Every structure is written in C-alpha cells, then in structure tokens.
Amino acid sequence: MNELINFSAHNVEEWLVLNNIANKELYLISLFLLFAFLVVLLAKKYRVPIVVGYVFLGILLSPDVIALLPTIDQEISSMYTFILANLDYVTNIALAFIAFTIGSELSIKTIKRLGKSIFSIAIMESVAAFIVVTAAVYFIGRPLFMALLFGAIASATAPAATVMVLKEYNAEGPLTSTIMAVVGLDDAFALIIFSLINPIAYSQYRGEGAINLSEVIVLPLIEIFGAVILGLAFGYLAQFLLTKFNEKTRKILTIVTTITLSSSVSIFLGFSALIANMSVGFAVRNFAKKNLQISEEIDTLTIPLYAMFFIIAGTEIRFSEMGSLSFLLIAFIYLIARIIGKVGGSTLAARISGAPEAVKKYIGLGLLPQSGVAIALAYSVQKQYAQDPEVGLLIFNTLLLTAAMTEVFGPLLTKYAVVNAGESQMEANHH
Secondary structure (H helix, E strand, C coil): CHHHHHHHHHHHHHHHHHHHHHHHHHHHHHHHHHHHHHHHHHHHHHCCCHHHHHHHHHHHCCHHHHCCCCCCCHHHHHHHHHHHHCCHHHHHHHHHHHHHHHHHHCCHHHHHHHHHHHHHHHHHHHHHHHHHHHHHHHHCCCCHHHHHHHHHHHCCCCHHHHHHHHHHCCECCHHHHHHHHHHHHHHHHHHHHHHHHHHHHHHHHHCCCCCCHHHHHHHHHHHHHHHHHHHHHHHHHHHHHHHHCCCHHHHHHHHHHHHHHHHHHHHHHCCCHHHHHHHHHHHHHHHCCCCCCCHHHHHHHHHHHHHHHHHHHHHCCCHHHCCCHHHHHHHHHHHHHHHHHHHHHHHHHHHHCCCCHHHHHHHHHHCCCCCCHHHHHHHHHHHHCCCCHHHHHHHHHHHHHHHHHHHHHHHHHHHHHHHHCCCEHHHHHHC
8 A cells, every 4th residue: 555655646746847847848938939039129120130149049048158147056057958958849840840941942943943053062062061071170180080970960051040041031043942952952961971971980980890881871871762752752642631721720730740740750760850851841842733822821830930949059059068279179170171161062063063153152151050960960979979978079069069150150141142142032122
C-alpha cells in the first residue's frame, strides 16, 4: 500500500513539475513575442531588415547575458537555459515552413530559364566554401580532420534569414529567383558534402585507414532521395485537396497538416525534413493546374514562427566559452574564408554559366547567413566527439559565434543586393 501511495505521490509531483515547465515555456514565448513586436516597430523605423532585429534581440536574451542581471541567481539561470533548450520544436516547425516557402518559389519555368546557372552556382559555392575553409583552417596549424569538418559545415547556407528578407522587401526578379533556388539546393549539397567528409575526418581522427563506402555514399543519398520522394507524394496530395477546397479553414489546415506531417514522417524515417518540405512546396507549386492562392495565408501564419525562430537562434550563443584568443582566431579565419568561398564560388559560377547581369553582380551577397542546418551539423559533430570536447565544443562554439554574426550582417547584404538590383518592390514604393 505504501508503495502505491509513494508511486502516486511521485506521479503527482512529476505532473506538477512538468506543468510548471509548460507554464514557464508559455511565459517565455509570450515575452519573446512581445519583444519581437517592439523589434518590428524599431526595424521599420530605422529601415533595417526585421531578421537582424530578431537575431540581435536573441543575442541579448542569451543565457550568458541574462545571467549578468543583478536579480538572476544560478537557479533561475539554469532553469532559463533548460526552458530555452526545450523550445527546439519551435525551430523545427519554423524550419519546415521556411523549406516549404523555398520549394513553393521554385517553378519549373524558373528552373528551365535559370536552371543551368542555378545548379552551377549552388555546386560551386558549396564546394568553394568547403575548399577555402578547409585550406585556411589547416593552414593556421589545426589538424586535418578538424579542417575537413569546418570545411564541410561551411558549405551550408541558412535559407531562413535570406528568404525572410526577400519576402519582407517583396523582391522579384532573376536575382531573387536564383537566390531562392540556390539557398534551397545548397542544403542538399551541404548534406552530401558533410556526409561524405564526416566519416573520412573521423577515421583520420582515430587513425584508421578503411572507410565504409555504404555509410559515406548510400546513406546520404537515401536521406536525400527518400526526403524528395516523400515530399513530392505529400505535396501532390496537398495540391489535389487544395484544388478542391475554396474555404480558408480547410486550405490552411491542409497546408499546416501537410507541412508538419511531412516533417514528422521524415524525422521518423531518418530523412532530411528540410528537403522533404522543399519538395512539398515544389509539388504544391508545380503540380497544381491553377494558382492555389495560398501564399498570403502562409505569410501570415509564419510571422510569429519566424520571430521565435530567429530569437531562439540568437539565444544559442554562449559568450562565456568564447574568450580565448586562439578561439577568436579560428572564428575569424573561418568567417573570412567562408565568405571568400561563397562569394568567389557563386560569382565565378554565375559568370561561367552566363547568368543574368544582376545575378553575376550580387549573387554572393545573398548566401552568407548560416544557422539552422550548419548549427545542426556542428551539434552532431559535438556529440560525435563528446569524449574530446576540445574538438566538438570548439567547432560548435565557432559556428554559433560566426552564425550569429552572419545572421546579423547577412540580411543587410541581401537587402543591399535586391535593392541595388532593382528587385525590391518595397524600396521602389519608397522612392
């Protein structure tokens, strides 16, 4: 009997603790959204892309900065860090919608028109970033396996910030279409590069010779093609339903259900959720016989999601682990080398493939933000090298710091690019 009472008491206690956490998550989300609202007001006033405001706000709300406040003790600080970590699902949902948006911007017409330049730019800028960063990190005396890992992660571009800027400034034109397509494809290439390089780096680190080919080539291909097939199937079904429905409620539920379902199924099957949702968007855009007119609904739905996404991305930075000079040197070298690789590779490819003039001039500026996928890759490296924090933590922290920086200046450069290429409808209205 006593055991029973203990058991139920323990359950009640657990229940209370859990519920309390749920409340605290709610407090945090409401605070973040309140701050996001203020950020939007300020960003509009000073004509800065809203994303920059969100990321900056996130950095100010990072546990390290919060811990400096006089009223915050160790307990509250740990609790805050814990709750933040529990908001992962928000970032996953936001990324799913971002991927869907990219996919839905890719019409087959665009790909026919810009296809050659899009593919060559995406391949060249990913590979160039990989080569330049690997060489640079190796050159400053770091071991080869570490240089390879940095290079592989450097190839990824975060689509979210760029897509949001293009949406915010209503950008349209060859440069916008190319950037959209390239940041979408980029993730697929980055995943391939990382999956090829990671096992090589790891066996180099452990001093082994042989590498299992199926792991290096077969698994990433399954992850990518599985995601594409899954996404196209979900997308085909969604557009079939959307063509039938005219009522807003049904439309919105169809879209949201499709996006979240395709995310959960791909995560469950070990496919790339990002690529799956891009394929959903692509299918919805290209299989439908008529214009489904869902972009306004999607834009409205994603406003709070994006706000949370970028604020949470900003909070991931940990200044306390970034003090040493050797760390700052690596971060600086990584940042500069990656910019050279991305801008150089994409510009060269645009010239070779005969892309439109605006694309040749400005394409590199739209490819700099890096969070999301890159941080996820760095996180997987940190787990893989758990017994050697020198390696895992160094890579993870370098990525957090440089990602935060690119998330701040990347959107500014994207804005500069689309405004100067004359593709921003919003700035056109200002003049």
